[in-house]
Amino acid sequence: MLVVVLMWIVSMVTFGIFFLIPKATGTNPAVLFAGKAPTPDTVKGVEIKFGLDKPLYEQYFAFVGGIFTGRDFDNGNDKTHCPAPCLGYSFVNDQPVWNEITSDLPVTLSLAAGASIMWLVTGTAVGVLSALKRRTIFDRAAMGLALAGVSLPIFFTGLVLLDLFSYKWGIFRDVHYVGITQNPYEWAKNLVLPWIALTFLYAALYARLTRAGMLETMGEDYIRTARAKGLTERRVIARHALRAALTPIVTIFGLDLGQLLGGAILTEYTFGLIGVGHLSIDAISRQDLPVIMGVTLFAAFFIVFANLVVDVLYAFVDPRVRYS
């Protein structure tokens, strides 16, 4: 329910921004829609096709309706069909926005899936070790590295990685995306560098969170109880402390992953990966408004959806939420 309301609000705001603001500033949205430097004929055609002469609410309903049923853009002599889910139609690339997004989505999905697993594993592992070896050299080194990780922008670490691995050592030369179904090895090989770059950024945060969580949990009374039962320290840590310390991580992980699925703009751009993030950059530079709008809605959907998943998952991991 909340998801529907949220998506509705997001769609209204997005719609408002892209249709109202050009109106308020006196520019013709049809000109913006038609892309850079359009001919007057194109503008006229776009205006009629989109029904920009119609009242705003009608335009909004037509847009929302298109998402569910698809819609036809028609100005009498030029008819374009945009099948459901129609997020708009890019006249620059002459295809539905949905097709553009879905064709770039595998790259973004691959990037997010691999990176999220890598950062979740390394982040929590380093965090747990740091907490258990608190104030040792390992702890200080790991936390120092983590500080660097959260501070350095992705394009910096990305470029350093590219410089070292691709140009200096030639390990991952000629990085380009290969589908996982085509060649899983090439797929992974070409994504390793962006995965590492993202892992460096996110794992740093997760390591710090896990460390703090573990230190707090290890001081809890129920950890003392677990030890009093005669459990091995290994089991106390793995089954009792970690179980409690990782619970908040679930929330953050869901949200981070949702955000990343909407396009990792900087990472994709740095590594030249043509994903959803790259698509939005291209759209912005070409003022391809339908695409910007579509991608925005699409990204918003992932974030809202991730929130929902996290809520459901949280009830699963924390029984106190489930029964209250």
Place this chain on the structure above:
Amino acid sequence: MTDIHERPALSPTAFLDVRDLRIHFPTDDGLVRAVDGLSFTVERGKSLAIVGESGSGKSVTSLGILGLYNKRNARVSGEIYLDGQELVNASPDAVRALRGQKMAMIFQDPLSSLHPYYTIGWQIEEAYRVHNKVSKQEARNRAIELLKRVGIPQPDKRVDDYPHQFSGGMRQRAMIAMSLSCNPQLLIADEPTTALDVTVQAQILDLMLDLQQEYNSAIILITHDLGVVAEIADDVVVMYAGRAMEYGTVGDIFYSPEHPYTWGLLGSVTRLDRERSERLQPIPGNPPSLINVPPGCPFHRRCRYEALNGGKQREIRPDLEESSPGHFVACHLPVEERRRIFRDEVATLL
């Protein structure tokens, strides 16, 4: 008079025999002497109460017996014999194997002491399965049986509940069920009733006494509640600043206490049979910091009768000396003087 600190190292006779236990924690501010030369014994089927103010070292003592101190920041010396086996110098693994099996602990706050993410049943099963090679189903049956024994209604259903679904009293019952899972011969209860309301307190104490008779276990009860002590204990150690001030049977401590600190504790208990106009007699001052325990008797700064100590030097630490068989007191006051003060001045006020 016998000095139990200098008792020859005979082979231990008591079931639990703690000798000259010292637990110190080096900190940046100095050495915290949480327990500083404590000795006592407990037999099976008997209960020993350790009483004292907050910070007197009661809880550290209990954790020390179980070996639940952090090896990195605690310095432990002395001897602890459990059924003849020495624990202080035993390997951590050997002590761990005894924990939960031969000696178990009941903690003060059952809500924070139970893991919020696991069911009551799972937690009891785990305690049972660490020390017994049994199937999951057997462990579960054992958990249900234990919950039934401690008086949880519908144990076969409640076994799958989480701690937050239990009431405070039921949580403490579940905690007791967990500690009993392996039939421990020594049960240490650290303020088991403090977090509970009064009617539930009585039920829990009754339950513990019942179970003690059933399993013939030795109980160490850590408390600051003298009412609980009177109800459950056979012997009492009165602790102050990490040391025993007085040690004797519950009759010795309640009816012929000889240490001014014990008098103070007894004087600060509310009683229904007292005149309403009578005020409680608090002990003046605060317990000393365990980093800077005053030399000599640690209680001397708060002691009303310090001037009567017969000219003994303040710097000398009084040893625990037997004033009558089985009744030990660590006080510089001459025995006759102590008894006179109690008879003439203190007893009337209690």
